[in-house]
Amino acid sequence: MEAADTPRLRLDRARLEANAARLRARAAALGVAFRPHFKTAKSVEVARLSHGGAPGPATVSTMKEAEALAASEAAADILLAATAIPARLPRAEALARAHGTRLLLVVDSPEMARQLDEAATAAHEVLVEVDCGEHRAGVPPEGALAVARAIHGARRLRLAGVMTHGGHSYATDDPARLAAVAEEERAAAVAAAEAIRGAGMPAPVVSVGSTPTLLHARHLEGVTEVRAGVSLFWDLAQMSRGLCGWEELALSVVSTVIGHNRAAGALILDAGALALSKDVTANAFAPETAYGRLADAETGAALPLHVTIVHQEHGTVPVPDPSWFGRLPVGSRVRVYPNHACLTAAGGYGAYDVVDGAGRPAGRWARVDGWH
Amino acid sequence: MEAADTPRLRLDRARLEANAARLRARAAALGVAFRPHFKTAKSVEVARLSHGGAPGPATVSTMKEAEALAASEAAADILLAATAIPARLPRAEALARAHGTRLLLVVDSPEMARQLDEAATAAHEVLVEVDCGEHRAGVPPEGALAVARAIHGARRLRLAGVMTHGGHSYATDDPARLAAVAEEERAAAVAAAEAIRGAGMPAPVVSVGSTPTLLHARHLEGVTEVRAGVSLFWDLAQMSRGLCGWEELALSVVSTVIGHNRAAGALILDAGALALSKDVTANAFAPETAYGRLADAETGAALPLHVTIVHQEHGTVPVPDPSWFGRLPVGSRVRVYPNHACLTAAGGYGAYDVVDGAGRPAGRWARVDGWH
Incomplete structure (x- = not known):
């Protein structure tokens, strides 16, 4: 490797394994499943290693990542965390046909739920994305019910629950504030799921996560799984936040x-x-x-x-x-x-x-x- | 394309052709050869089109670009504008063997010239990179002679001339200042070339260029070729500078x-x-x-x-x-x-x-x- 051309990416496997073990232990201590995010690593080997060498649930940000994880059998249960669009459905359906992959899609508007349903030629599990304070994608918790109804009432879509991402956790390096953001994340997701269940609809998945909130959450009652990804590698942005x-x-x-x-x-x-x-x-x-x-x-x-x-x-x-x-x-x-x-x-x-x-x-x- | 997944890059061929024609005409009006830079486009089709559909000289920033241009026959005369390192020589030599490609390398220190010479197993044409005011890579004009001597005295290296890049042209949107930077660029390259020739060494290539300086140079006496690349596509950074x-x-x-x-x-x-x-x-x-x-x-x-x-x-x-x-x-x-x-x-x-x-x-x- 000394003579190889540069620049090159160097990945320390021992540190990666230690980081993954820390994240698994943290999720276990919180009593939730761990669904690592591969938007950072974009690697099937990292996906396997993140679960200790076995296949396990995964989060991705692109269909290309989902296809690679499914084809390699590194993951058969994948959450595509970026809002789904109709143009992505042919690939999602091919994935299910070829590999039997479970691919959880995400939407945050009744409009997109309707467009997905019109384009779908097979069944798709769909989560409602809730905005817990980052104000990027996601519907405010009080709007979750309308999105859930659009999914639940669709021909081809199956309402699978809710997801949220407390990305505003990156605005602070104060552990107390990080714990507060983690609670905002948890509370928003659980409130949305309970409202959906209260209206007679299913919400088996309650998915939350960001690296800072996973590490600082005091508890995750009502949550079923956490996502985090950059924490497999870490970087100076994460180190700067302690x-x-x-x-x-x-x-x-x-x-x-x-x-x-x-x-x-x-x-x-x-x-x-x-x-x-x-x-x-x-x-x-x-x-x-x-x-x-x-x-x-x-x-x-x-x-x-x-x-x-x-x-x-x-x-x-x-x-x-x-x-x-x-x-x-x-x-x-x-x-x-x-x-x-x-x-x-x-x-x-x-x-x-x-x-x-x-x-x-x-x-x-x-x-x-x-x-x- | 309407149903294709997004995000996607859209390239308007008619505008690309018009931009390339403008650049060729500008170089011709200045009496110099045009060696377009493909660090933006990274495309063999754009390389061909930049010369009106025929092969022509090219500038690249990576060996991978050089290999693609050579293999496609889009270019047989290529300047690798990023400082050469020994780890890149096996690829450079393979390129010459496989395609007869002329690959001009660039160095800005006697140390790197010596390291390249030690690693080389075939002849390489090398340019001295001169700093004309950007203060990134390049040796100050008064140091060019020492670098030239290290190249000229090496076993495997052939001194081919000088190159410089007036990247500080991006610090202004004032046409008069842009013309002044173009003159700094020209003067630094020509002075270095003349010093080298005055010392009895060859400097057939005098290569300058940045998009702003190409467009604003009042004349390019003593220069043999200009480089420019983003101007094939343009962007808002270029538009913001007029x-x-x-x-x-x-x-x-x-x-x-x-x-x-x-x-x-x-x-x-x-x-x-x-x-x-x-x-x-x-x-x-x-x-x-x-x-x-x-x-x-x-x-x-x-x-x-x-x-x-x-x-x-x-x-x-x-x-x-x-x-x-x-x-x-x-x-x-x-x-x-x-x-x-x-x-x-x-x-x-x-x-x-x-x-x-x-x-x-x-x-x-x-x-x-x-x-x-």
Whole structure:
């Protein structure tokens, strides 16, 4: 791997396994099923490993992820967490035919439920997405009943329950506030499910989750399952919110020092905007993060260096003094720990270089990027 | 295409052809060769079309792009504009063996020249990258001679000249300043080439370019070729700098309205951070751009709506009044014109949906994303 071209994604399997075990234990302690989200990993190997090596329930954000998990038999029970649209139904129906996959769809409006029903040529299980405070997708809890009725009254749709995502948990790093958001998430989902059941309709699934709320929920009474995904890998955005430590970060970008800009006092890396993304989510709580933090290529020890400017294929790393030009000569390698793992990993790497706990090569795992 | 899943990249072939013709005419008027950059398009069909349907010189940012252009015979003379590293040489040598491709490499330090020479098992043409004011990669003009000597004195490397990129042209929208940056770019490259020739070494190639400087250069005496790439597609970042008009934008993202968040006064699209990227380059000069501007799906007419928040697969579009919920119902489609075409197109689409001048489907062109 030393001679391989850069930039590359490096995935530490031992850390990944430890992170997954922590999430499973947390869900078990809360008495709910764990349905990991693969929008970050986009990998069938990570899906298997997240459940300790066996198939298990999964969350995805694209049909392409669902197809890969189903075809590999890494998951037969999949929740597509992005709002379903009619154009996706032929693929959903092919999945059920080919693999017997259970694919839970999500809608947040009676209109979309009706459009799905008109387009469907087979039965589909559908969840009502509830907005618990993030104000992105989802219907306010008081509107859930109308969406449920549209699903329940449809010919081809089967009302399967409710889901919500407490994404506003990322607006804070205060554990007490995180616990409060977790309770908002739980309460909104459970209230919607109870209203639906009170109206004589079924709601067997009550699905919640975000990494911060899973870790900070005081209890999850009434919830049946939790979702979380970036916590399999962690990143500096999560670390900046106190959710993980440096030694738990499983994903980094291996990059080559391609130049020394001595006039500007900076190293130039071959990891730029495509390799790292332009995401700066960590910076709300850790502004020094910029586009990512450097680490020693061999040991992973943190260096006091950050990628502060990105162009498409170039990353600029200011150095505090010129001794760094000797410590990191032209042609040497570094690891860059990403600001936001989800967007970084989607940069077009195609695959992970997996290493074992001692940093030895342990395979290459394909990623399932894109939509089509 | 109407029933196809979204998000998708839509490429207007007629606009692309007109943009390419404008660039060719501009280079011809300046008396230099045109070596279009494919870091934006990453497409062999766009490469062919950029030269009016025939093969021609090309610039790329990755070995993967070079391999695709060479294998398709879209280009046999390719400049790899990102600093070369030894790990890339086996691929470069395979390319020359398989296709006879001329691949111009770029370095900006004697150290990297020496490392390339040690790793090389065949001859490589190499350019000195000069920093003309962007302060990213490149050696200051006064350091060019030392880099040239390291290349010229190497066993396997052949000194082919100099290249520079006036990327600081993007810091202004003032035509006079753009002309001044173009002159900085030209002068730095020509001075470096003349210093090299004055020392008895060859410098046949003097390569400059950025879209703004190509369009604003007053003359290019001493230059042999220009590079420019995003100008084949254009985007809102370029439009915000006065470089193109709305009717020239060749690339857009077709997205579905997946929800109405009436409480928040916003449409929700299935084009989010992956589909649009988190690039906000346009916002320096057009802050209202946010992550992209909406247009009518059929006509492409601009709408007074922008994607202001992106999550991984969700884009939030505030609407000025509720009548927009009727004009753009759940399930309808929009076009989103991207803030920055290069990063948006690299989001993992895999291919372009090409349309003709009347908006009719005219094929699907694969993209060459990623590095490996």
